[in-house]
Amino acid sequence: MNSKLKLITDGFIKNNPTFVLLLGMCPTLATTTSAVNGLSMGLATLFVLVLSNIVISAIAPLTPDKVHIPVYIVVIASFVTLLQFIMRAYTPAMYETLGLFIPLIVVNCIVLGRAEAFASKNGVWASCLDGIGVGLGFTLSLTILGAVREILGSGSVFGWKFITGDGMLAFVMAPGAFLCLGYLMVLFNKLVKK
Amino acid sequence: MAVKSNLLNMSLMLTLTCLVCSGILGGAYVITKEPIEAAKAAKINKANAAVLPAFETSERGETVLKDEAGVETPYVYYKAVNGEELVGYAIESNVSGFGGNLKILVGITADGLIYDTDVLDNNETPGLGAKCAESGSLFRTQWQKLDPRERILTLKKDGGDIDAITASTITSRAYTQAVYNAVQVFDALTGGEADAATGASVPAENNNKEESSDEQ
Numbered sequence: 043m044n045s046k047l048k049l050i051t052d053g054f055i056k057n058n059p060t061f062v063l064l065l066g067m068c069p070t071l072a073t074t075t076s077a078v079n080g081l082s083m084g085l086a087t088l089f090v091l092v093l094s095n096i097v098i099s100a101i102a103p104l105t106p107d108k109v110h111i112p113v114y115i116v117v118i119a120s121f122v123t124l125l126q127f128i129m130r131a132y133t134p135a136m137y138e139t140l141g142l143f144i145p146l147i148v149v150n151c152i153v154l155g156r157a158e159a160f161a162s163k164n165g166v167w168a169s170c171l172d173g174i175g176v177g178l179g180f181t182l183s184l185t186i187l188g189a190v191r192e193i194l195g196s197g198s199v200f201g202w203k204f205i206t207g208d209g210m211l212a213f214v215m216a217p218g219a220f221l222c223l224g225y226l227m228v229l230f231n232k233l234v235k236k
Numbered sequence: 237m238a239v240k241s242n243l244l245n246m247s248l249m250l251t252l253t254c255l256v257c258s259g260i261l262g263g264a265y266v267i268t269k270e271p272i273e274a275a276k277a278a279k280i281n282k283a284n285a286a287v288l289p290a291f292e293t294s295e296r297g298e299t300v301l302k303d304e305a306g307v308e309t310p311y312v313y314y315k316a317v318n319g320e321e322l323v324g325y326a327i328e329s330n331v332s333g334f335g336g337n338l339k340i341l342v343g344i345t346a347d348g349l350i351y352d353t354d355v356l357d358n359n360e361t362p363g364l365g366a367k368c369a370e371s372g373s374l375f376r377t378q379w380q381k382l383d384p385r386e387r388i389l390t391l392k393k394d395g396g397d398i399d400a401i402t403a404s405t406i407t408s409r410a411y412t413q414a415v416y417n418a419v420q421v422f423d424a425l426t427g428g429e430a431d432a433a434t435g436a437s438v439p440a441e442n443n444n445k446e447e448s449s450d451e452q
Contacts, residue, residue: 075362105249106241113253120257127264131271134279138357196363211363 046171053175059152060183060223061230066152069143070184071219077200080188082136083143084181088174089125090147091156094118095173099161114157119148152180183226190222284314284326286371287343287352291316291323301421311421322346327421328356329414334406335359338368342418348426350382353415365407375401375408379415389416 059065066087074080097117105113126144129137137144147153156176161169192198195213197205212218239245284294294316300308316323324345331338336359343351353376355369367373378399389412390396393405400408 101253104239106239106246108241109246109250113249116250116253116257120261123261124264127261127268127272131268131275134272134275208363211361214362 046168049168049171050175050178053172053177053179054182055179055234057176058179058183058230059176060180060187061227062234063152063155065155066150066180069146069150070187071216071223073140073143074184074188074191074219075214076192076196076198077185077189079139080184080186081181083140084177084184086125086129086140086144087147087150087152087180088177090118090121090150091153091177091180092170092173093121094153095156095161095169096166097121098157099164099166099169102162110162111154114154114162115148118153118157122148152176187219187222187226190226191218194218194222280314283341283354283356284316284343286354287326287341288316288324289345289351290318292318294326299421299425301417301424309417311418313421313425315425324351325422325425327418329418329421331410331414331417333358333360333410334365334404335361338407338410338414340411340414340418342415342422344419344422346426348383348385348422350379350384350415350419353379353411360404360407365401365404367401367404368407368411373401375399375411384416384419389419 053059055062057063060067060070069083069087073083094114094117098114101113101117102110122145125147126137129140129144156172160172164172189199191213192200193209195209195211195215195218197203197207197209210218213222281294284291294314297313297315298310299313300310302308312328314326316326324343326341326343329340329342337357338360339355339357341354341356343353345351354371358366358369360366360368368375370376387398388396389398391398391400391405391409391412393400394409396412398408398412
């Protein structure tokens with residue numbers, strides 16, 4: 043049981059996709075303009091990651107070697123399209139905010155990376171836990187990054203504004219994304235490597 | 237370890253995967269079709285209600301406006317009515333802002349006054365141009381109940397009557413242009429008698445005379 047728990051915590055710390063593996067940087071930098079956006083992008087990726095990990099670990103023993111990448115991509119793309127339908131139907135405002143980055147989950151290296159590195163070699167249950175761990179790690183990192191940028195850039199957290207007027211606009215834009223990510227990475231690795 | 241590849245099992249696996257996936261997606265499409273359309277309609281209705289006074293029904297229409305150079309631009313509009321009486325038009329207007337397409341909805345009542353405007357889609361700079369999407373700001377309230385025949389629809393800086401958003405001249409100029417275009421569409425729809433006061437660059441006469449019966 044301990045090893046199962048370790049699968050989840052690994053996703054947070056040792057295999058943290060954002061601060062350690064540096065995977066999926068494109069949505070990380072682009073969608074974390076606020077805490078809510080970061081959180082939703084993380085949850086969307088979590089959804090795809092868990093489901094595709096489960097299915098891929100189930101079909102991996104049957105998949106011929108030479109076609110495994112196309113098969114995995116079709117599975118991942120199907121789940122992303124499914125997610126798109128669901129978001130457009132029930133959370134249209136969030137779908138519009140995240141825009142292009144939802145379909146781009148298909149090519150997010152975290153998803154294919156976990157499929158290749160973990161799900162194809164492990165059982166369904168372990169792959170599911172790995173998906174949850176890495177997905178939650180990604181969600182948490184994006185939420186923290188989004189919150190930091192929102193505090194500095196707009197003077198609010200989760201939409202709750204605590205200053206009047208504008209924050210430091212640069213943090214809402216691309217340069218602020220790189221700056222915040224860099225400093226958070228340093229802080230994370232400093233704390234974890236002890 | 238995975239099975240050894242040969243032509244038969246490779247094609248079989250790929251075909252099966254694609255079949256199953258497209259089956260699932262087809263099912264999901266059918267299930268979510270209605271909610272997606274409901275969500276879209278709700279969004280448009282909400283925007284329409286925001287830019288026009290209370291109305292009973294609204295009907296979508298499309299028209300084409302020709303500028304001096306003969307370039308035709310398509311416009312989508314919503315005609316709001318109370319029974320037989322025309323309340324006004326909500327006109328979608330697309331222009332190039334600072335960060336790409338800027339799409340706004342302009343509500344014009346039957347008497348030719350701009351009732352209100354709303355931003356449908358924008359890619360303007362957060363904190364600067366994106367302020368045009370904040371309803372209640374000074375930039376936005378100046379459009380309410382504005383008479384396009386009495387005011388010049390260009391920025392004060394360009395010799396007109398419109399206040400710009402601080403440090404966002406390009407966005408403000410684009411927004412103003414979008415409202416101006418919508419007024420042209422309105423004139424075309426109602427028969428062109430509400431003449432815009434902008435003088436210099438009034439586009440060519442409308443080409444939608446058949447719509448003129450809509451005017452009270």
